[in-house]
Amino acid sequence: MPRVIKHPELRREELLDHAQALFLTQGYDKASLNDVIASAGISKGAFYHYFPSKEALLEALADRFARQALAGVQDILHDPGLDPLGRLNGLLSQSRRAKIETAPEAWALFETMFRPENLVLFHRINLAASASFSPLLVKVIRQGIEDGTFRTFDPEGVADIVMQFGMATRDVVAKAIAGGSDADMEAAIEVLEKRVRLYEIALDRILGLPDGSIRIGEPGYVRTVMTARRRTSAGKAR
Amino acid sequence: MPRVIKHPELRREELLDHAQALFLTQGYDKASLNDVIASAGISKGAFYHYFPSKEALLEALADRFARQALAGVQDILHDPGLDPLGRLNGLLSQSRRAKIETAPEAWALFETMFRPENLVLFHRINLAASASFSPLLVKVIRQGIEDGTFRTFDPEGVADIVMQFGMATRDVVAKAIAGGSDADMEAAIEVLEKRVRLYEIALDRILGLPDGSIRIGEPGYVRTVMTARRRTSAGKAR
Structure with missing residues (x-):
């Protein structure tokens, strides 16, 4: 039961890790949302389930x-x-x-x-x-x-x-x-x-x-x- | 000499008067830049000499x-x-x-x-x-x-x-x-x-x-x- 509930939160954290690594190496402006999605190995639809935009990723990173x-x-x-x-x-x-x-x-x-x-x-x-x-x-x-x-x-x-x-x-x-x-x-x-x-x-x-x-x-x-x-x-x- | 120098400033003030009247009667969002230009009876090119945008008009009104x-x-x-x-x-x-x-x-x-x-x-x-x-x-x-x-x-x-x-x-x-x-x-x-x-x-x-x-x-x-x-x-x- 805990695993099922925790999973989306873990996935979200992983996506943030991928985004952070990419923004750090390529710079926020140069890295595209598609780069983040590719690096995370996730479908576009799944990604948008967590974050509506690149700016939302940055916001979530600041919050973290x-x-x-x-x-x-x-x-x-x-x-x-x-x-x-x-x-x-x-x-x-x-x-x-x-x-x-x-x-x-x-x-x-x-x-x-x-x-x-x-x-x-x-x-x-x-x-x-x-x-x-x-x-x-x-x-x-x-x-x-x-x-x-x-x-x-x-x-x-x-x-x-x-x-x-x-x-x-x-x-x-x-x-x-x-x-x-x-x-x-x-x-x-x-x-x-x-x-x-x-x-x-x-x-x-x-x-x-x-x-x-x-x-x-x-x-x-x-x-x-x-x-x-x-x-x-x-x-x-x- | 003063008239020549003062003229652009007067024209600018008149444009602000027209914009203010229009924004007050129609609302800022509904009035278009073309409405302002028409109401002032001025060419588009002449208008843009004074204000680059509708937002610039609002900014100038606030300043005034x-x-x-x-x-x-x-x-x-x-x-x-x-x-x-x-x-x-x-x-x-x-x-x-x-x-x-x-x-x-x-x-x-x-x-x-x-x-x-x-x-x-x-x-x-x-x-x-x-x-x-x-x-x-x-x-x-x-x-x-x-x-x-x-x-x-x-x-x-x-x-x-x-x-x-x-x-x-x-x-x-x-x-x-x-x-x-x-x-x-x-x-x-x-x-x-x-x-x-x-x-x-x-x-x-x-x-x-x-x-x-x-x-x-x-x-x-x-x-x-x-x-x-x-x-x-x-x-x-x-």
Whole structure:
């Protein structure tokens, strides 16, 4: 019985593995849906049962990355050794660590999202990724409100603001990629480093915490993630 | 000499007037580019000299709305009777007043932007509108930093956060419109009212001000803007 129920989910995961491998070697834009289908050795009809389009594959890959990144995170939410601020910082640091670790693959797979014509795709993928992260944020913000650490009346609204901070940096990254030069990238890194500092203090204050409580990035974090692109996908994507 | 130079700008304004009138009576989606061209009594080639597409017309109309709304606003920035907080609240209240006054026309013209397939258009139009507003915000935030009223190191970043607050409410409005029922609209109004309160306090705190300093909306503001749609464009757009 379990085998019968689990099978479609396993098949779906296998299709994602094939797509990911193909996108990594050929690049998302160059690999066609037919390539993915051929590499998976599956009929077209069977494939469309799982994914309606190539974009849906990318969306599902982003969702899988997000879920893998947050796999160990339930522990943080219930760690009795951490107060709500420690838990919130634990969530943010886990998300940061996952971004650094997956940066080379993530750039190769998702750089296409930062093209101007792919704003809708970016938005959809971002929503998919934040669907995993946002409820965890809400949970820990609620814990902090209950024990008096955080001063806010709208945990869902604050979680949305945190997710918006991520969306808001898109234009900076997109511009740097479109520019293409090392100078464009350096300028973007500078803006983003400053923005991370601002978002940290903004979130401190929105939650009624002393400045310097929240850690969204550590020094060098932005550079590590952004330069992972230069080392891996930059050549391939052009 | 001035007549020769001014002529293209006047012609452009006239084309926008024709497009606005047509979009208001027929609805943006139903009116074709050919309708606009016919109503303006101009050749197709001449038209394309000014606007490459129907979307470009809508973008230009949004930009014109934004500039008209902010016409009197330079006075606020230099009003010696106002401190920086007074000037910032003056800017926000002017933008609010403009939204209330233009709400019926704005809904009729721009509701189409909230359709899921028009996210790119929304983003472009929002960027065009914020291109007028954002520099004013930066200016008044700088004034407040200089005289010690505001505590932040990144005026451009804070102005971006204010503009993001506007972008962030899009999904709530879009969902209410897609739902279409009075209950959907009521639910959206409730979320938005709460969100306005959160954004006010968030901005207070990001700027290092006491809670309750910033006024983004007044009680009933969201309802006034949102129900202007029900009274005007709702029937037409369907």
